[in-house]
Amino acid sequence: MTHARDTVIGVLGAGTMGSGIAQVAAAAGHAVVLADTRQEALDRARKELVKSLVREVEKQRLTAQAAADIESRVYFSAASEGIAALPGCGLVIEAIVEDLAIKRESFRRIEPVVGDAALLATNTSSLSVTAIAAACTHPERVLGIHFFNPAPVMPLVEIVPGLATSRETMAAARGLLGGWGKTTVEASDTPGFIVNRIARPFYGEALRIYEEGIADRPTIDWAMRAAGGFRMGPFELMDLIGNDVNLAVTQAIFEAFGYDSRYRPSVTQRRLVEAGLLGKKTGRGHYDYRPGAGNPEPTQDRDLADAIVPRILALLINAAVDALFWRVASRDDIDLAMT
Numbered sequence: 001m002t003h004a005r006d007t008v009i010g011v012l013g014a015g016t017m018g019s020g021i022a023q024v025a026a027a028a029g030h031a032v033v034l035a036d037t038r039q040e041a042l043d044r045a046r047k048e049l050v051k052s053l054v055r056e057v058e059k060q061r062l063t064a065q066a067a068a069d070i071e072s073r074v075y076f077s078a079a080s081e082g083i084a085a086l087p088g089c090g091l092v093i094e095a096i097v098e099d100l101a102i103k104r105e106s107f108r109r110i111e112p113v114v115g116d117a118a119l120l121a122t123n124t125s126s127l128s129v130t131a132i133a134a135a136c137t138h139p140e141r142v143l144g145i146h147f148f149n150p151a152p153v154m155p156l157v158e159i160v161p162g163l164a165t166s167r168e169t170m171a172a173a174r175g176l177l178g179g180w181g182k183t184t185v186e187a188s189d190t191p192g193f194i195v196n197r198i199a200r201p202f203y204g205e206a207l208r209i210y211e212e213g214i215a216d217r218p219t220i221d222w223a224m225r226a227a228g229g230f231r232m233g234p235f236e237l238m239d240l241i242g243n244d245v246n247l248a249v250t251q252a253i254f255e256a257f258g259y260d261s262r263y264r265p266s267v268t269q270r271r272l273v274e275a276g277l278l279g280k281k282t283g284r285g286h287y288d289y290r291p292g293a294g295n296p297e298p299t300q301d302r303d304l305a306d307a308i309v310p311r312i313l314a315l316l317i318n319a320a321v322d323a324l325f326w327r328v329a330s331r332d333d334i335d336l337a338m339t
Helices: 016-027 039-058 064-072 100-110 129-133 167-179 195-211 217-226 234-241 243-256 267-274 302-325 331-338
Strands: 009-012 032-035 074-076 091-094 119-122 142-147 156-161 183-186
Touching: 009 016, 016 032, 016 039, 016 064, 016 074, 016 142, 039 064, 039 074, 064 074, 091 100, 100 119, 100 129, 119 129, 119 167, 129 142, 142 167, 156 167, 167 183, 195 217, 195 234, 195 243, 195 267, 195 302, 217 234, 217 302, 234 243, 243 267
Parallel strands: 009 032, 009 091, 032 074, 091 119, 119 142, 156 183
Antiparallel strands: 142 156
């Protein structure tokens, strides 16, 4: 199945990440089954796919015919089908809620539905691939395939073996994702893998700087773009990812590392999640994305930026060194993941 265009790709979970993965696979020429038990999620995913493809045509990155072909290759299951829509898939990628018990139960139910040669992958960003795979009779065919949001745009994909994952499974997955035009890096099955482990200070320290009253959110974002060289500031990125997702990842890493204070979740982010202000997907988060809404302008003070940026960068560098120490990945893979 290394580069086989006739491999049917199953995606379980029609949220932002799942629908993005479905678009990537369909753009690579695969027939895709997008399954979910929530009809509203499937309906929203269909609309978002059409909107995304229209945007690609307007930007002249796709022809109208190519966009129509991609759309035609995605089958949206009925909510009543759920996992029962996945027989015949050569690879199933799970992209549901970051809850270990729910993921394990999903894999336990998926395994007997698909063929013996099918690969089973989780898009988890922080949970143990080994623990998820343990729910299966054949854990050697289970691995982590972690995309980044938005999946059609971001080239990096982390490939994560569990303790029982076979080398053949890893090779097949990396070959397939390479055929999709993705850049893959192999990460160890440790909390947060490479990017989310190293990136915790980018979010956490920015939240602490805000909570200490040193600068507001637009100013911190401006400083990290203008003086730090980042394409997006931490609050912009949290709103894009989803504050619920970011909080779940932080909480999982915090617990997995014995409640290390470096990974402690922020009160600010907890309150946003409790209020349902999850970011772009709900229209409000750290910023207001509703039509006509206004957001504060940053204070473009270079002295302030000089106080903010080194504080965050120092912790990012420390996290990268820590990841090397714990053999999360090779130096080359960490360099690649962080570029």
